[in-house]
Amino acid sequence: MRWRTRLPLGLLYALIAAAYMLAAATLTLVLQRWLVPWAAVVLAAGVLLPLLTWHVHRAFAPMRSLFRALAGSVASYRDGDYSFGLSWNGHGDLRELVDAHRALGDALREQRLSLVQRELLLDTMVQNTPVSMVLVDPSRRVVHANLAARRLLGEGRKLEGQDFDVLLERTDPAVREAFARGGDGMFTVGEGEEEDIYHLSRRSFRLNGRRHELVMLRQLTAELRRQEVQTWKKVIRVISHELNNSLAPIASLAHSGAELLRRGQLERLPTALQTIEERARHLEGFIREYARFAKLPAPRTEPVEWGRFVDQLRDQVEFAHDLSPADGVARFDAAQMEQALLNLVRNAHESGSRPQDVRLHVRRAADAWRIDVLDRGSGMNEAVLANALLPFYSTKRNGTGLGLALAREIAEAHGGRIALLNREGGGLCVSMVLPDV
Secondary structure, three states, X not given: OEEOXXXXXXXXXXXXXXXXXXXXXXXXXXXXXXXXXXXXXXXXXXXXXXXXXXXXXXXXXXXXXXXXXXXXXXXXXXXXXXXOOOEEOOOOHHHHHHHHHHHHHHHHHHHHHHHHHHHHHHHHHHHHOOOEEEEEOOOOEEEEEOHHHHHXXXXXXXXXXXXXXXXXXXXXXXXXXXXXXXXXXXXXXXXXXXXXXXXXXXXXXXXXXXXXXXXXXXXXXXXXXXXXXHHHHHHHHHHHHHHHHHHHHHHHHHHHHHHHHHHOOHHHHHHHHHHHHHHHHHHHHHHHHHHHHHOOOOOOOEEEEHHHHHHHHHOOXXXXXXXXXXXXXXXXXXXXXXXXHHHHHHHHHOOOOOHHHOEEEEEXXXXXXXXXXXXXXXXXXXXXXXXXXXXXXXXOOOOXXXXXXXXXXXXXXXXXXXXXXXXXXXXXXXXXXXXXX
8 A cells, every 4th residue: 555745744743733824824914804703703614624534534545544553464474464565655753663664574475475485395295204103192183193193003094083092993994002011112913914013103292282192104014124124234244244253263173182192292182172172161251141141031120228238249249339318229130231331331341441430320319310430541432432332232242242232222121221321531431220119
């Protein structure tokens, strides 16, 4: 909308007022020739007042239209319509007001356009991700479901507005069981060649003041099978390498022993037999560690006093300790936790740290126990930190790569977690957190 005025409003109103005052005075003087003074004044006012009212109304009309337009544009902004524009050719405060209002409209229009573009991009990403995503409101109705979720739960049909629990009743029993367990986790659907592995993730948040739940189902079958193949290849390489390192010298020494017997050089035979025994025992220990990792049973938790438990550990390996509280009692599988902590403490001794700098700290946290194994060795670089907890990964020449992996497996079997971080001033901290159940 556009309004035009050739004079500033203040000057225009002053001219109108001056003109009417002059006209009123002139008309009054003229009428006084035939009427008494008071009658002349009343008649002049009666004639000129309607004209004054009409001119004032006409003069203020552009401003009233402008204010109506401003009110209408504000209402349009409130309704999400930013196409409304204003223009004012006058000067002064009204010009500044219109310019500020127009700048506001331009800013809102640009923000709305940017928001629409971001929403379009986000919707495209959500719709085309292979992860099934379902947003559920407090009444368990589906608010939004992407294409992957429609294929998984609704045979390609839209799910919005449907009861999510009813949808679950139509799915495989393994899916219902995974949701019944609560929290995140993995589950398997189908059997044999038709088997598919999924990861369930659930997150709650508040949307428009109401609590909603975001459910994500990710199919991991192909990825896990690739990882499984790679893991088996690595296992075979490690086992082949270790077997060759032991069997080759055993075979060579056995041949040498036979030659020594044939020649009657019995004085050198004990050395060969001793080496054969050492390599055989090393191989036995290697196989035993692998078997222990592969056959780790479910933990049998029981109340354990930290003081007595740590004293038993110190009978097997040297370290300093700090318990807080000193009489604390935790619940875990004592045999498995002993194996895990022995591995961690022995690794600390093998890090190049002085024996007196190897420490075990046990502290009570909120609903959990934190166990830190500390050393002052060489620490780990970023690449080693990223892979140290993986099975079969080792930087030691004769390492099996199972010590830290077994500790991690034991911690996670207890519902806990384990992490590695370099210490300030040198050394490594291996931190294990166990839930206090």
